[in-house]
Amino acid sequence: MLIEKIKTPGLSHLSYLVGSGGEAAVIDPRRDCEIYVDKARAAGLEITHIFETHRNEDLVSGAPAVASMTGAKVLHGPNSDGDVVYADTAREDDCFAIGQLEIRVLETPGHTDDHLAFALFDSAYPEKAVGVFTGDALFVGDVGRTDFYPDRKEEVAGRLYDSLQKILALGDQAIVYPAHGAGSVCGSGMAEREFSTLGHERLNNPRLQISDRAAFIRAKIEENHYQPPYFRLMERLNLEGGKPAPRVMRPSTVALAQLRKLDVDHVVDVREPMAFASGHFPGAISLPVGMISAFAGWFIGEGDSIALVASDQSQLASAMEHLVRIALDNVAGGYVGVVPAAAQGERMRSIPMIDTQEVARRLDEDGSDWTLLDVRDADERASAAIDKSQHIYVGHLNERWAELDRQRRYTLMCASGMRATVAAGWLDSKGFERVDIYLGSMGAWKAGKR
Template sequence: MLFERVESEGLAHYSYIVGDRGEAVVIDPRRDCEVYSKMASAEGMRITAVLETHRNEDYVVGSVELSTRTGAEILHADGQLGYRYGEAIEDGTVVKVGRFEIEAISTPGHTPGSMSYLLGDAGGDPWVVFTGDALFAGDVGRVDLLGMERAEEMARLLYDSVFKRLLPLGDEVIACPAHGAGSVCAASIADRKWTTLGMERKLNPKLQVAGEEEFVERMAVELERPPYFREMERLNLTGAPLLSTVPDPAPLSPREFAAMTEENAVLDTRMELGFGAAHVPGALSIWLDGVPSFAGWFLPYHKKVLLVAETADPDTAVRRLRRIGYDDLAGYLAGGMVAWHMAGKESRSIATADVHDLCTRLDREGRGKAWILDVRSDDELESSGRITGAHHIHITQLPQRIEEVPKDRPVYIFCGSGLRSMVAASILQREGWDNVTVILGGIAGWSSVACPLVR
């Protein structure tokens, strides 16, 4: 038997392949889907069906791509929506894969037509349930995607789905959600790689409620909604263009690259130290591993994208961008920043300092001259502590609140490592802020007397 989970870096997306006796089924595939075909082929299996748990909001689902490559049938959830591909699956539908059966279980709440899929063992007993975004390790799916006016209604649906349809399957049943820790599809998914319904019944904070009313009160809240969700909604109803039809970005000479920067977006995926030392003017800094998490917040879809990569091969960056629908990649800088400088092109830089430097500077000069911008999340502030006197603007809110940052005094940008700080600094510099410094290193080294850490 074949049973594997495929993790997509940065998105915290989990997909699954289940196979037996020459047949295989894939659940919630990603767009760059060759991994599933290779797994099935290695076991002598053919992918016969693709199952979707819900209309996904945070990545481009690869159902159409995989079906085109394999001939697999597509069965999608959320049948009330205007899908242009596949067939809507109904509650109770059974999909056979070799000796095994997978039963569709209606579990609305995260979306109105969400489905979970129960895999029975060879004897027919419940074994694994693929819960999509209904139930995660340590959390449940957000219910605010249809707007706060329907959040209570969706929370009640989710309560029924979790407490009346999923948990009764049995504590011993393995729960396989569509996302892990770090996903924007819930508030606080636990870093628990594998879990069971029994573990969630016992350990999941969202399930420790006295009843439906308490659950609804806790769940009917508005969470941050990344702007790229709208594009994912569109692509996941119409079916994204096949990757075979999407041209690869072309290598561009520094002269060609420079001629295109004014009208297009420039994304630099190098690490923060390289970007800080020198970068193409106007470039947005998102380090490679941060691309899946942050590109959708700051990179527009209506412009072509130019890439500056750490290496001569931008393939990883391209792959991660396409997972969230960025297909219009105009090209990449051949030879990187070395070629850019050898061609005599102008570059910009952003100052950096380590956390000890900032603490010493604050203690020597006092708070008055420095303006500390802390771009960490509320959860990080609560768990690691707040810097007294710092101004907190979460990195995802910076474009909307940028006018709160002064231009007439030094701005020191702080996060947990320096990576997100460089993202913030690149946004500020692009909008005209010149006196910014990125603080390298996390909160662990903070020792300022003038601006102490408060936990």
């Protein structure tokens, strides 16, 4: 028997290959999906079923592509928003054999209306579930968000509560196989580890400590979550079936002269924040490779053309992978060599960085033409904020930059300076010339105040 977790960095997406008796199933595959077929073949397994826990909002499903490659049947839950054209509908108590293993369907709405969990049983020991694929209903240390139906927020929070009771009824021995780990935009309270049991979660998961249904609903509707614009694109593609991932997961490399001639919507610099701040092409925005999954969907729209700027070829390839997984992959080319370009006299822009002492000095002054702009999320801001600072979440600058005065000085801050660099790069690309970054940001402020 085989149960293998396949993790997608950046998205913190977890998918699974389950096999027994020469057959295999895939749960929640990602768009670049050859990995599932390769692993199944290496284990001597034929993929016969593909199970989707729900219509994902944060990545493109690879289910239609895996089905095309293998002839496997795709199973998806009852969907109130329309038919998932590439899938058959699975319902409560449906049971599917994968060799000696059985996958039993639980309807678990709440995170989404179509959400399913899949309980895994060994037919040789059928009394208790071995594990359960919980999708986005239950994570290690957290439970799913319920903000996708704002007009029905109490109802869907209550439905998630009921679904969690159904999952917990499988027994404390069942291993939890969630669809995301820590770092995902689908939950902020996930534990760093990716292994647990229902018994451990029952004892330690903060949301499962709330035994009263009404109290659980209140807690869920008070949560703060952000929905990048690309979520709508993911939802649509995961109804229609998105195009397969490109066969070559690397942009074509362009020379400096070619880069100058590219007529693209965005030049995206994927280098580290310090490198971007030190020198970047005019008009470029900063999206470090590790932050593409979280923030590209705020600043890049469907179909927008992109040129990538990186430190090396591996960085270009990693950036392309992240973009492909969220279908923002209209990449015209990739360029490596900012420092040699500067040596050739290519014009560059830089964004200054300032320290805690300078921030404190400016706060003590009148500040009539200066704003300390905090771009952290609302929960971070509520837990600790610097007096006199203002707040706009980094993603919301995609539109709210237009509210700001280009003649004013802005210092961007977050928790460490990473998101502040993304925000500063965005404002810089929009013609804000009096922008700098608080290096260390809230972490440095707290350290300096000890």
